[in-house]
Amino acid sequence: MLKTEIDYDEMLSVLGRRLQPNAIRKLTTLLGNREVISLAAGAPSFETFPIEELAEISARVIRDRGRFALQYGPTRGQSALVEAVVANLRSRGIESSNPSQIVMTTGSQQGLDLIARVMLDPGDVALVELPSYIGGIIALHNSAAQLAGVRQDDGGIVISDLREKIERLHSEGRRIKCIYTIPNFQNPSGVTLAAERRTELISIADEHDLLIIEDDAYFDLHFTEDASRLVPLAALCPDRVVYLGTYSKVLAPGLRTAWLRAPEKLAAKIELAKEGADLSSSVLDQAIVIEAIRERLIERRLPELRKFYQVRCAAMLDALDRFAPSGSRWTKPAGGFFILMELSVGTDATSMLPDAIDNGVAYVPGQPFFVDGSGANTLRLAYSRETPTAIADGVERMCRVFQNAKAQGQA
Amino acid sequence: MLKTEIDYDEMLSVLGRRLQPNAIRKLTTLLGNREVISLAAGAPSFETFPIEELAEISARVIRDRGRFALQYGPTRGQSALVEAVVANLRSRGIESSNPSQIVMTTGSQQGLDLIARVMLDPGDVALVELPSYIGGIIALHNSAAQLAGVRQDDGGIVISDLREKIERLHSEGRRIKCIYTIPNFQNPSGVTLAAERRTELISIADEHDLLIIEDDAYFDLHFTEDASRLVPLAALCPDRVVYLGTYSKVLAPGLRTAWLRAPEKLAAKIELAKEGADLSSSVLDQAIVIEAIRERLIERRLPELRKFYQVRCAAMLDALDRFAPSGSRWTKPAGGFFILMELSVGTDATSMLPDAIDNGVAYVPGQPFFVDGSGANTLRLAYSRETPTAIADGVERMCRVFQNAKAQGQA
Structure with a gap:
């Protein structure tokens, strides 16, 4: 035909x-x-x-607030949830957080994709850990960035290797835009970035004008006192860091509810990119998560x-x-x-x-x-x-x- | 600092x-x-x-199948929902549909974004109606495509104008990749593409090797017998059409559950793009929609x-x-x-x-x-x-x- x-x-x-x-x-x-x-x-x-609790919450949310929970929602996310994320960020030591820095996303994967899209052009270099999360690698790769690997040991990113890689890339005339890191209990290595390397990493980013993409999906799931006291990179230098958190690991991934905090100017761009990408993430999922937070279900x-x-x-x-x-x-x-x-x-x-x-x-x-x-x-x-x-x-x-x-x- | x-x-x-x-x-x-x-x-x-029905369904879905509904799901979508979409497509006259052509998306907006990303490079031309849906325009614009407008009258796209625009663009050496159309009760014009123009549109697409992006968000919401009998472009020529449908208008947009049907090779690419974009849409939303379909809630x-x-x-x-x-x-x-x-x-x-x-x-x-x-x-x-x-x-x-x-x- x-x-x-x-x-x-x-x-x-x-x-x-x-x-x-x-x-x-x-x-x-x-x-x-x-x-x-x-x-x-x-x-x-x-x-x-928490099956029974979520079943109860979902039914209640739809009955009580269905006209909002089932309707289109704001691209940045439901404002009550954005406020809860701000409170959560403050409790993590990221004090300066405010709602205009937050965008709710369909899992952290979407956060990675959106950042990559608004930041990376073909030929730009993104640094990633060796090894790194595959979803992060794919998001960066899809923006046609060149990915360069930085070695890790048991204390996370090897700072000397980071310096060498940056120098080599600069000498090749490449533009390095960002470094993607999972500082806590990394996927796939399980390794945690040592405290002193966190400050070194920030100072290198500052020196070379890099943005840090900090994927902290496992933040809440520490097994030791030491690990619970580690300071997010975004707390050390909020202006240089896009910070990603998620409810997937502590509540349920099927709700596909995660968030990012970025410097306000970048958050505004990420919001626009998300508007074109899907208008908003599931509004019902967000409404359920809000209730779970209000009832202290996650915290407890x-x-x-x-x-x-x-x-x-x-x-x-x-x-x-x-x-x-x-x-x-x-x-x-x-x-x-x-x-x-x-x-x-x-x-x-x-x-x-x-x-x-x-x-x-x-x-x-x-x-x-x-x-x-x-x-x-x-x-x-x-x-x-x-x-x-x-x-x-x-x-x-x-x-x-x-x-x-x-x-x-x-x- | x-x-x-x-x-x-x-x-x-x-x-x-x-x-x-x-x-x-x-x-x-x-x-x-x-x-x-x-x-x-x-x-x-x-x-x-249907607030009460959805409240009841959501609680039941979480209680009975929470271990799946709250977990990560396949990128293409829950298989029961994909099967239901195939049945829906067949009922719309798109007979050859099968699961490997379907990708569930976070609203049709995501479908538009994903298609634009896998198809359009800077400089490629996408034809759109004058006027057209803003979300569609944005998705195409974000891929850096050049957008060219085709006039509509009360019968939809003016075929002579379409031919002229294509010829002019080709004479300028531009590569036209696709035409984006909302054939039924268009957003924003409310206009419906006349039956005879549908076959003409297909034959022009075929002649000039264009893909048609058919956004049929309002398909089910016809007021007249005539409108209910109009054949989707995807039924006339499935190989040349990416067809978009959604549950937003007939169930609830906050569930952010839509779908697209594309030729198998494109669907495979769109699936990969979605994997990088968000892994999957809300699994709970999809589970709720599956139940709404099973109970014939939408149909009734x-x-x-x-x-x-x-x-x-x-x-x-x-x-x-x-x-x-x-x-x-x-x-x-x-x-x-x-x-x-x-x-x-x-x-x-x-x-x-x-x-x-x-x-x-x-x-x-x-x-x-x-x-x-x-x-x-x-x-x-x-x-x-x-x-x-x-x-x-x-x-x-x-x-x-x-x-x-x-x-x-x-x-």
Whole structure:
């Protein structure tokens, strides 16, 4: 019926052509119906969802305020929620926060996408940690920025490496716009940025006129006193930082309610970008979150939630101690959902994954988290989803696969 | 404290600099607390929201399936909802639809944004109607496309003008990628694309290798038998059309649940773009919509909903007949929410708006809907929000302002 043949590839934009699938979501889809112990999925456990409370809240919100909760809402977000976010930011030490700096987003992923869109042109450089969150990498990549990796060790970003990378890029005539960091209990490494490096990072950003994108999704999920006292970069230098927080990890990710705080001028641009992107995030979700905050549902559950993930983290660390092959090492998180495991040099975590899945356990190979293509011998382990028993069992199965591969000289 | 002064404007990307506020949302914000009869807001009436049913559904969905409804979901959308969309598309005559062509979106606005991002590079031309939906214009504009306007009359796009514009643009060496159209009860004009022009539009798209973006947000809200029988462009030529539908107008916009159907190859790209943009839309909203469809809540309410808006449309048309100044004309919608009014040539609808607001009525000046800068003497009137009595009252007040301006020689 068509006269003219359609070449859809030919119709695409530069972005349309460069889009890459998210390795984790691809894997999650693949695993969908397989009965495996998943150390891959980094989602919160559904056991932590306050189901009965949210059922009650949602019905009440719709009955009492349905004419607002079911209607279009302001792009920046429901004003009561914006006010609650401001209070939350102040409690985190980001004192100067005010509503004109806040934009509610559909998960922090949207925050990352919007910032990348308003800031990055093709050829601009964005610095990211090695490894870094895949969703953050994708958002930056989709703006056609060049991504440059900065090494981490157990104290987070290695400051000397950061300085070297900046100097090298500048000597190549590149314009560096920002550095994307997850300072607390990083995804995927579980590592936390040391206090003294936070001030160094700020001073480097200041020196080189960089914006810091601080993704603090796991802020509330610390396991130790020390970790709870770490100061956000946005508290140290609010003018240089776009700060991202979310209710996904402490309430429920399906509500897709997160927020960002940016210097006012950038927040205004981000609001405009969001207006074009979707007008607003789910208004009902926001109304539910407002009620959950008012009833102190989130606040009251935090101690229990921290304990919940701490127990699982401990189960994974114990199992790794018992079963991990010699020559491997792994991080010891002070919060969050993730451990990064590093196998002996020369080992390939990707090639062993099918065998692991056949043995009833899944993990995420680390390489996609490293923008420089390194990390082939690493893998991300999430302790958020499975029970402590299943975690121990899963780690044992996985390590057996690694040991066998080693014995057969494949690793 | 900062060593280096921050120039936020200097930090922005090309998109960051070109972002423009949405004239309607700006106006809505302005009017927020003013007690006026709003013929400006094009949102559905909250009287149409099935509050009790949605309250009951939301609580039940969270209780029964909270572990899924509150968790991260697939980027394309919940599979049960995707299946329901496919069934809906088939009922609209788009027979070949299948799940791999569907992506659920945060309102149709996100659908527009995602399509624009995967298709349009700076300099590409997108054709739009004169006038067209502001959100659509913004989404296309944000991709740095050049927008070219095609005239409409009471039968929709003027085909001869479409041919002329295409030829002129091609002779200028421009690449035209797509045409964005709202064929039924258009926002802002209320006009419907005539049946014979639909086939002509398809054949022109085919001849010039254009994609059609068909925004059918008001499909279900027809007032006449004739309008209900019009065939979507996507039914005539599914390979050349990205088709957008939404639950915002027939259920509740705060649920932010819409969908698009695209040729499979484009849908796959749009899915990847959405993955980077927000991972997924609200999972709870989708779960609620699935239940509303299963219980035939939407379907059962449609006849009543059509009647609801038809009565309001009639009230507005009656009032215009009685009060409109001589020399003005307006469209007669066969569905949807909007009437476009055209005042005598030389009249400026924008300059009379403050006076109208002072007299207790608001409308949207038409000019921002015209990408060629024309339409200064037009305005968009929405009959979706106010009661029939308030509509009649509002139109009378507004027309009195127009008459006074005319008497004083300002118009």
